[in-house]
Amino acid sequence: MHSNPDPIPEIELDLLLAAKREAAEGVVVLTLRRPAGAPLPAWEPGAHLDLLLRPDLVRQYSLCGDPADRTELQVAVLREADGRGGSAYVHDELPVGATVRVRGPRNHFALLPASRYLFIAGGIGITPLVPMIAAAEEAGADWRLVYGGRSRASMAFRSELRDRYGERVSIHPQDETGLLDLPALLAEPDPERLVYCCGPEPLLAAVEANCGHWPSGALRVERFAPKTFDEPARRESFEVELAQSGRTLEVPPGSSILQVVEEAGIPVLSSCQEGTCGTCETAVLSGVPEHRDSLLTEEEQAANDTMMICVSRSCSARLVLDL
Known part of the structure; x- marks a missing residue:
């Protein structure tokens, strides 16, 4: 889930699409490089990149390559039949050799230090977990990956992960084994273990429900789609004072x-x-925001010192923001 914004500076670059390969049924991996071969920005497991595909088409994809390799950035893109056009554009219209403008990297799903990890992936949600697993392995942590998908053919990085890590990777195609047995998997809380989960909303909601008896902060999730919310708490207008701009x-x-x-x-x-x-x-200097994002943890929302202004609103009649 969210951690403090990554200290690595966010930049905007024009990169070359150097390679495009099919990683699974409906999934392509894009390899992006600088045209002149200069080093790319540093990033850490859990980070994602904005691809500015067209002025009206900006999409976020998790980085799934090796953070130590500063010569390339890799993202995996699932073709979404009911998507808004981004994945279809990447699959059908973006050729090798094209220039792709990117923004980032940005990390709201940082891998926190722990002696033990449980990684749970659903479908394309495997992408941010691939570099996390490599980092956990390098750190000597005890870890396990439980990876579910519609079918074996649809599960990107399945063979590479099994070949590299063996039995610590368990593969569960839904058409062969059914849904993941989350009640059994998460039955015993482990105060030393962090649970990292990424995938479709039904999986995330089920993991959250089954982690209710785990220690606070043990579960970290990343959503590709927003959570659903009831009507805003405050139905009338509210004021926003912009501290830097001097505007209300x-x-x-x-x-x-x-x-x-x-x-x-x-x-x-x-x-x-x-x-x-x-x-x-955006930093909140005064007032009480109504958090309607899908990023901040409950603890971070309760602190009320930052908010996502694209969706969140106000519980108080006035908010003061650092804008």
């Missing part, structure tokens, strides 16, 4: 803070517009 703006019920700030001509970095990527994270 009114946010009506039908608009987001991000929309209102941008309409006022104040530039803010944003990307997903749905509270999953963390690009628009």
